[in-house]
């Protein structure tokens with residue numbers, strides 16, 4: 534369990550919700566991605582392109598309710614960046630077992646305990662999503678189309694915007 538976690542962000546798309554998660558994968562580099570991972574060379578990094586760096590979602594940093602990966606795209610429960618910034622705080626965030634993040638030779642399950650230990654070891658990466666590429670004040674299909682995570686959402690709502698490796702204090 535994380536007793537208390539804070540995210541202080543600025544420079545984000547204003548008045549828009551920003552999905553934010555703790556990412557971790559046993560097979561990931563456990564660091565923030567660079568454009569070197571832009572495998573199709575279109576000049577933008579998608580959430581999936583970033584996975585070799587930060588791994589899959591293990592915790593959804595929602596404002597209320599469920600914080601498991603099931604809330605990955607619960608956009609009505611993520612912080613809204615008024616004027617492009619927000620200060621997020623949440624207490625007592627529980628870890629859960631997550632499929633697809635552990636050792637593939639061992640079924641791929643990462644247990645809550647494994648995840649807690651990895652985060653303690655500085656391998657958890659916080660990713661904030663949502664970028665208004667065409668600067669029209671909202672997430673829309675614009676020139677880049679739908680999200681590869683869920684076609685219900687524009688890619689602008691799900692592409693990674695900011696990233697930081699979690700440290701213990």
Ligand SMILES: [Cu+2]
Nearest residue numbers: 553554590660
């Ligand atoms: Cu994420």
